Amino acid sequence: MENKPAWVIPLYDRVxxxxxxxxxxxxxxxxxxxxxxxxxxxxxxIDFKNLVAIASSMRDGMPxxxxxxxxxxxxxxxxxxxxxxxxxxxxxxLLFRQFQCDDEETESLVQQQLFKSMIASQSFARRKxxxxxxxxxxxxxxxxxxxxxxxxxxxxxxxxxxxxxxxHMHDEALRPVFSDIAREMVSxxxxxxxxxxxxxxxxxxxxQIGPLLSQPxxxxxxxxLDERGPFSTVEEYFVTALNRHIATALRDQNRALYIQSTRLxxxxxxxxxPRFNEGPFILSPFDWDARDIFFENRAVNGxxxxxxxxxxxxxxxxxxxxxxxxxxxxGTKSAIMEHYRRMFRDCLAELQDETELPLLELLDQSKxxxxxxxxxxxxxxxxxxxxxxxxxxxxxxxxKFEVKPIPVIKVMPVLKDIKSGGRA
Numbered sequence: 001m002e003n004k005p006a007w008v009i010p011l012y013d014r015v016x017x018x019x020x021x022x023x024x025x026x027x028x029x030x031x032x033x034x035x036x037x038x039x040x041x042x043x044x045x046i047d048f049k050n051l052v053a054i055a056s057s058m059r060d061g062m063p064x065x066x067x068x069x070x071x072x073x074x075x076x077x078x079x080x081x082x083x084x085x086x087x088x089x090x091x092x093x094l095l096f097r098q099f100q101c102d103d104e105e106t107e108s109l110v111q112q113q114l115f116k117s118m119i120a121s122q123s124f125a126r127r128k129x130x131x132x133x134x135x136x137x138x139x140x141x142x143x144x145x146x147x148x149x150x151x152x153x154x155x156x157x158x159x160x161x162x163x164x165x166x167x168h169m170h171d172e173a174l175r176p177v178f179s180d181i182a183r184e185m186v187s188x189x190x191x192x193x194x195x196x197x198x199x200x201x202x203x204x205x206x207x208q209i210g211p212l213l214s215q216p217x218x219x220x221x222x223x224x225l226d227e228r229g230p231f232s233t234v235e236e237y238f239v240t241a242l243n244r245h246i247a248t249a250l251r252d253q254n255r256a257l258y259i260q261s262t263r264l265x266x267x268x269x270x271x272x273x274p275r276f277n278e279g280p281f282i283l284s285p286f287d288w289d290a291r292d293i294f295f296e297n298r299a300v301n302g303x304x305x306x307x308x309x310x311x312x313x314x315x316x317x318x319x320x321x322x323x324x325x326x327x328x329x330x331g332t333k334s335a336i337m338e339h340y341r342r343m344f345r346d347c348l349a350e351l352q353d354e355t356e357l358p359l360l361e362l363l364d365q366s367k368x369x370x371x372x373x374x375x376x377x378x379x380x381x382x383x384x385x386x387x388x389x390x391x392x393x394x395x396x397x398x399x400k401f402e403v404k405p406i407p408v409i410k411v412m413p414v415l416k417d418i419k420s421g422g423r424a
Contacts, residue, residue: 019043021078022068039071039094042149048078050146051090055080055153058138066090074098074307079156087156088137092149093118098307099218106223113199113225114213114307115150116141120202121283121309122154128207129188129283132157132302157302163290163323173298175343180300181293182347185318186355193280194311197237198230200283215286215308216378217241220248234277234313238268241376248379260382263390264375270393271372276314280357284312288321316373318359319366320344328367368392 015035020043048066056064063083070077074097078090095111119139125131134155143149162177169177198209211228227244231237242261249258285292286308294302324341327334348359368389375385 015040016044019046019048020069021048021066036071038096039076042094042096043076045143045148046092047146047148050148051078051151052080054138054146055088055090056082058153059086062086064088080153087158089134089154089156090151091154092151093307095150101223109225110213110218110223112142112150113201113211116201117199117210117213118306118309119152120200120207121285122306123202124200124207124283125188125285125303125306125309129190131184131187132300133306134302134304157294157304159294159296159301161291162293162295166290166323171343175347176298177293177295177300178340178344179347179350180295181288181321182344182351184300184303185288185348186351186359188284189280189282189314189317189355189357191280193282195279195281196230196232197234197281197311197313198228199310209311212237212310213308214310214377216374216381220245220379222248230311232278234272234315235268237313238272238372238376239265245379245382257379260379260386263386264372264382267372267389267393268376270396271315271369273315280314281311282314282317283309284317285309288319290321290323293321313369313373314357315362315365315369317366318348318357318362319370320363325367 014037019040052064052066056062059082064080066078067081068079070079072094074094076092076094078092080088080090082088093115095115098114099107099110101107101110119136119141122133123136125133126135134157137153137155139152140147141150166174194209196209198211199213201208201210209230211225212230213228217228227240229237229240231240242265245257245261248254249261285303285306288303289305292303292305293300294304320341321344324337324344327337345360345363348363352359371385372389375382375389
């Protein structure tokens with residue numbers, strides 16, 4: 001308590017210190033790590049003694065303890081050290097932050113499906129594609145266990161986190177890392193391919209595609225899982241999402257949303273490559289962000305964070321990781337970002353002989369297709385994407401892109417529906 005401001009003292013009294021581990025607490029309580037009280041309330045549900053006991057039992061009773069923690073926005077991560085030096089991770093999802101809605105039954109179901117899909121995606125990437133996703137030793141998908149909450153026990157990845165060191169790396173050290181990221185992408189995109197778009201689930205040793213639970217699509221429109229796929233074509237995937245927005249516009253008499261959706265519908269044919277409309281479809285992490293990519297000795301040894309992973313259209317898959325495209329978001333030029341993209345593009349090109357897929361062609365069009373994809377799935381993203389996409393199409397065709405005005409909203413037609421492929 002030495003040298004702590006007076007306003008910190010009441011916070012100390014509110015925190016249950018038995019629920020925290022490692023040197024961070026309470027040393028930084030008055031800095032940027034002031035407790036999130038919704039998370040503190042959730043921690044009261046966790047039986048950490050039983051968590052340690054379960055981890056120990058999975059290694060024939062080897063003694064272990066929690067030595068540190070990392071409390072993130074969507075997950076709580078606990079570092080477990082065994083007596084023989086082995087290190088594991090316990091990962092506890094904050095599902096109440098990943099999805100909320102007014103219907104408690106739907107909320108609980110979607111939250112559980114999100115966690116199951118994350119486990120299946122991480123497991124599939126590791127076991128079936130040889131990607132450096134952490135090995136999962138055990139998983140508990142609901143709170144009906146001695147710990148009291150869903151959690152997984154998994155391999156701890158030791159190494160450098162890319163976002164923490166990339167600014168200090170020279171090309172000689174950076175290129176092998178970029179090359180490994182490109183190779184991980186190609187590995188995930190290796191045959192056999194998926195035949196449908198959606199979220200991945202596991203039943204025993206088998207994997208199936210189920211309803212799509214993408215993060216953008218969960219932010220608006222009512223959630224009815226039976227209407228969320230899986231989808232057999234890219235066109236079905238796009239049109240179904242736009243029909244949801246149309247239904248919302250009709251319900252709320254939202255003329256702007258209706259016009260936005262119809263204008264996006266008019267753009268779809270300009271972006272879907274007929275060669276890839278019916279697949280192949282590829283499992284993809286939500287992003288390839290630098291904070292989730294670990295490396296050691298200039299070699300990638302871990303791809304973390306499979307929350308919101310999904311099986312996506314091929315045209316959405318091969319793309320620049322977001323830490324290489326920050327200038328696209330700000331609309332400014334960045335020599336560093338351009339250099340990163342050139343290097344990554346060269347690394348991907350070197351792998352062309354290892355796949356039948358046209359890597360550079362897909363990479364070069366990914367900026368626009370991904371923008372369309374996000375704009376279709378999320379009505380909020382669509383507001384920003386629509387004028388940019390229309391300008392791009394107009395420039396590409398060297399003519400003005402025309403959209404016929406819609407005079408009334410009372411009798412707005414719903415876009416032509418494409419029959420969903422149902423559950424796989």
